[in-house]
Amino acid sequence: MAFRTLDDADVKGQRVLVRVDFNVPMQGGRISDDTRLRAALPTINDLRGRGAKVILLSHFGRPKGERIANMSLAPVAPVLADLLGASVGFAADCVGDAAQAAVAAMAPGDVLLLENTRFHSGETTNDPTLARAMADLGDLFVLDAFSSAHRAHASTVGIAQYLPAFAGRAMQRELEHLEKALGKPQHPVLAVVGGAKVSSKIDLLQNLVARVDILCIGGGMANTFLHALGKPVGASLCEKDLADTAGTIMTSAVRNDCEILLPVDVVVAQEFVANAAHQTVGLDHVGEKDMILDAGPASVAALNAAMDRAKTVIWNGPLGAFELPPFDAATRAAARHCAQLTRAGKLVSVAGGGDTVSALNQAGVSNDFTFISTAGGAFLEWMEGKALPGVEALKSD
Ligand code: AMP
DSSP states (O other), X not given: OOBOBGXXXXXXXXXXXXXXOOOOOEETTEESOOHHHHHHHHHHHHHHHTTOEEEEEOOOSXXXXXXOGGGOSTTHHHHHHHHHTSOEEEESOSSXXXXXXXXXXXXXXXXXXXXXXXGSTTTTTTOHHXXXXXXXXXXXXXXXXXXXXXXXXXXXXXXXXXXXXXXXXXXXXXXXXXXXXXXXXXXXXXXXEOSSOSGGXXXXXXXXXXXXXXXXXXXXXXXXXXXXXXXXXXXXXXXGGGHHHHHHHHHHHHHTTOEEEOOSEEEEESSOSTTOOEEEEEGGGOOTTOEEEEEOHHHHHHHXXXXXXOXXXXXXXOSSOTXXXXXXXHHHHHHHHHHHHHHTTSOEEEEESTTHHHHHHHTTOGGGSSEEEOOSHHHHHHHTTOOOHHHHTTBOO
């Protein structure tokens, strides 16, 4: 996948519009987690260091085209300034007089944050007038928000119609790792897919069986597959109406020479609470009142052995109800094994999407995976094999 990066851009003295993702968690008007601000620093520093005027664009929350005071990006500017060690200007709109005047006053190396793009309804409809008005503020466009790349919005792909577009450093890093995991990976590739429901991951499973060598299905979604194979699932989370879909996915796996790993033993409880009385049972011994809440040790051993054979692991979703100990045991044990193999240089491991990041954080292994994507929807759509409009806009011809 060839795409334009900052290395291809001559930015000296240029006004560079940078689409970041500053949709940060806020509590009582204060930023409670600045990860997303930190993620943008390499691009901002790179551009400043090369004498660009850096103009930052982001959405924040879902104001649906209204100016909503507690969805203003104003509180972000001073926090970003502290992280950068440089002042950050703020304009109270992302287009119009306020934005134009603030941009006109910039010197090379300056940083300016524009107000929430979603204060304009044209942002989410990718209105060309809004995109054009934003594009008029810059000479070049940099997309550095992979987490927003699955949305064709005015500030993600709209602007790229009017200005030369480049991937920022965070975007570049993300794309390079994703390419290594699923684009041109080292085989065998093992995909681990867990989480609650098959219904939210049908496209993902269908894409994966055609592309990976081993697919491990865990979490609540495995119950639907076990049910389709005629195993009792008792009172477990199970989408019985999707038994045929599960069957189709398993048939497609056989056709594509993809080995499917399902649990061979499970941990059951009769209450969905932390520390509920529980036991490990074989697949034929799940009682009517039992809920399958985790994979058992034999299943984890089989998954770990598959990791030993693999050169690439791509992971989305927990193997059990990981928020409720001890039903986090399988996720923890498998994640630790994956981390060990990665540390030993035997494996490229890429994880992301939804609850996966918190499950891996909880297992204490996040730093040992090759790459963990914090992009939820965009990561899943990429795993589903869909073209992300924001990425398409950066492809070099
Ligand atoms: P997802 O957002 O699809 O990745 O699903 C994550 C959620 O699936 C977490 O909240 C887990 O608690 C839940 N989950 C995983 N395994 C099970 C299970 N066996 N029964 C019920 N919930 C589960």
